[in-house]
Amino acid sequence: MREKKNIDLTIGDSVREKKIIEDLIKDKSGLLYSTELLISIILLVFILGIISNLSDDLNEKVLSExxxxxxxxxxxxxxxxxxxxxxxxxxxxxxxxxxxxxxxxxxxxxxxxxxxxxxxxxxxxxxxxxxxxxxxxxxxxxxxxxxxxxxxxxxxxxxxxxxxxxxxxxxxxxxxxxxxxxxxxxxxxxxxxxxxxxxxxxxxxxxxxxxSNFVVYNFNDYELFRDDYKRDEICNHDTNPNLTNHTSDIRTFWLCKNFRVYKKSLEEYDFYLLSDESIKNSNSYWILESLNRTNNNKERLNQEIIDLNPFFREDLENSSNEIYSIHFNTPKNNINDFKTVLVAIPKNMTNNLIANDELKYDYFKSxxxxxxxxxxxx
Structure with a gap:
């Protein structure tokens, strides 16, 4: 087997260096080593280039102070x-x-x-x-x-x-x-x-x-005064002897509001009574009536969404407009569970609100x- 030559690269003699170079040229093993060195240098330059480019790119992306x-x-x-x-x-x-x-x-x-x-x-x-x-x-x-x-x-x-x-x-x-x-x-x-x-x-x-801009009445927007709320409207039940009086007592109070609806508005708006889910615990009752169709019968208020359009359409069939009264009777100890609004929604929005599950009490408050x-x- 052929032995590899030991080369002392520290020798300074020029003749010796020349002989070493000549031996490398003739020696296939030396040629192999020089090829590996060349490849290593190329790879090193390539890697350094990549690192340099990444460094420049990162420097560009980091904002100055x-x-x-x-x-x-x-x-x-x-x-x-x-x-x-x-x-x-x-x-x-x-x-x-x-x-x-x-x-x-x-x-x-x-x-x-x-x-x-x-x-x-x-x-x-x-x-x-x-x-x-x-x-x-x-x-x-x-x-x-x-x-x-x-x-x-x-x-x-x-x-x-x-x-x-x-x-x-x-x-x-x-x-x-x-x-x-x-x-x-x-x-x-x-x-x-x-x-x-x-x-x-x-x-x-x-x-x-x-x-909230579609709210006609926010029935929680009242001012309590001792055992009753401060009324700013007259309730027709208090002046009509044929109707049950809506004066509050020691246990419950009556909240009564009046509003006008025009027949034309039914072509453009959908009317709903919306309540918070807590309404089911409030033990509240309500009455909706017009001047021509008064009502003494209270209904339990336990639905979060009540469609009022059928009532209005029937009542306005032969009239251009009508004044309505809505009345709520709520126990005073459950007043915090009574959260209700009357809303009028543009008809082109109603289906979207229903589809997006946004026809809810909370969406009609700021x-x-x-x-x-x-x-x-x-």
């Missing part, structure tokens, strides 16, 4: 704008093109609510200062319009395609579902590298009106929510 501070400032100002301004134009959510995904570039969305004067002459009349923004309250209708047109309204119109963002509301009432929209919910907000460090999250606690805005640079 100045950039991060700027993003934080923009996020806070954007959140404050959305919550405290109705948008431009103020009634932008009423643009019918939004229902078809057609968004004007002139719309800058906002979620704040302004008091408005309402005189529809259909089922109720209400007026208030139409100049003042309702503080710390956002519009559910505007929120849904943004959700359905998020990319155009927020990414393009508000941010000019410079940011990725998402909006969410998380109701404190767990009977109401959260609403999420934008990047980060249907896909990874950070992207494939999950750059959570480059994301700003702004959180505010505000009220959302949900469907509710506290956590409002979250997430932002990052594109």
């Amino acid at each position: 100045e950039e991060f501070s700027s993003l934080e400032d923009i996020s806070i100002k954007t959140c404050d704008y959305l919550l405290n301004n109705p948008g431009n134009p103020e009634n932008w959510e009423e643009n019918e093109n939004l229902n078809n995904g057609i968004v004007s570039s002139n719309i800058i969305p906002g979620l704040a609510i302004k008091n408005k004067k309402i005189e529809n002459n259909q089922f109720y009349s209400k007026s208030s200062n139409d100049e003042k923004v309702i503080t710390n309250t956002i519009s559910y209708n505007k929120l849904i319009k943004i959700k359905n047109n998020y990319n155009q309204l927020i990414t393009t119109n508000l941010f000019n395609n410079s940011f990725k963002s998402s909006i969410a509301i998380y109701p404190l009432n767990n009977k109401i579902r959260p609403i999420t929209m934008g990047y980060g919910f249907d896909n990874n907000f950070g992207d494939e590298n999950n750059e959570e460090g480059n994301i700003i999250v702004v959180n505010r606690t505000v009220k959302c009106d949900f469907y 509710q506290e929510v956590n409002f979250l805005l997430k932002m990052r640079y594109k």
